[in-house]
Amino acid sequence: MYGGTAKEISSLVSTINKLAHAREECEDEPQLIIVLIDEIDKLVPCRKQVARKNEPLDTVRATAEVLTGIDRLRSAINVVWIFTTNLVDDLDPAFVDRCLLREAIKAPVANCIYELLRAELNTRIQRGEILLDHMAESASSHGLQTTGRIINADAATSDIPLIEIPSLKAAKVHQSATLHTVVQMLQHISTLSMGISARHLRGLLKVSHFQCRVYGRPTLQEALTAFEILVRKEVELSPEQDVSSVMAARDVEDCEDADMELPMGDSQQGNGEDISLPIDVNIYSSDL
Known part of the structure; x- marks a missing residue:
């Protein structure tokens, strides 16, 4: 200066x-x-x-x-x-x-991360940078998406010609029993990403996308898998650790500051059974 x-x-x-x-x-x-x-x-x-x-x-x-x-x-x-x-x-x-009001802006909570990643991925899908695969078809077969139109929170359909990842509101209404759907995988990654800033998450998503493009345009599953690997490295998680272990590692104070409820009861893991969506165990706040 x-x-x-x-x-x-x-x-x-x-x-x-x-x-x-x-x-x-x-x-x-x-x-x-x-x-x-x-x-x-x-x-x-x-x-x-x-x-x-x-x-x-x-x-x-x-x-x-x-x-x-x-x-x-x-x-x-x-x-x-x-x-x-x-x-x-x-x-x-x-x-x-x-300064009369002082507000600390912390890292986004899981539902905010989901919407952030959803917007970024949908943009790449619309540009043709990410190919849709059987994951999207699986979600569509369970009512999350129909004939290329996206069901929004008000149960109305938009005129976007491409299938997109649905919002959390749509996911709450149309919960799928299939484990490996787009919504469930993205929710899982969003929970793992808690504590990482929004700016850094966007950067990690770009890096993972560049890594996928080495062999051509990636499918949606490949893009999400590559991104999850980077997120796990960032938070130092092994592939064997799951969402429940992440939540157990979170401090109770941080959860209260983020306006979230702590998960209730024991989560199902490692038994080959279908697990419920993260929104069912209150990892996601109720504002979306």
Whole structure:
């Protein structure tokens, strides 16, 4: 941070201030203004730490300008500031004190991971990068998908010409007794992936897809299998370990923070019998 950072911040605050009061002059309702600043720790680092590191004074000036700007716009009730950072401890205490709400965004829970992976995989299916195989046909035969149309949460059908992985809501309504279906395998992987950030999961999915493409376009089962291998390496699980062992390893506190219920009762494993979907043992929260 060198040069005119403080001036640029001052100019930004002035622009926001004009926008915030523009409607008031016209006697209209004030327009909602949301200001999102990513990596705020670069603009408002702890000034004591900056002084110890002998960094340029422009860093301190920029911090002071941000604090002044927030104070200037305090009376503007239609301005909402949103700041993001991964280094909360590096922020200046005066800035943290001005933040009225502080929310820690943790790694996504299993149902969110499912929807994230589902969206990524469906995009690749639509592009023709992943071939549908007997897994999709098995899911279709159990009512999850019909004639190339996807059943959504409201039991309506969409006009997308390609078969896609169904949502969790559709999976709850149309539960399959077959173990190796798309939904069950993706739910299994989603549970294994708990604790991994969404950004890293997308990266792992890309890597697994590149590995599959060595021998041509992969089938959906090949893509999911390759991705599961990478996830297991990431969380250091052996192929013999299953979902129940993952949940047993989770701390109770983490489950409470994620708004999830702990699994009840003993899970069926290793006996060759059909196992129920993860949503039946409350690994997935009930909001989807």
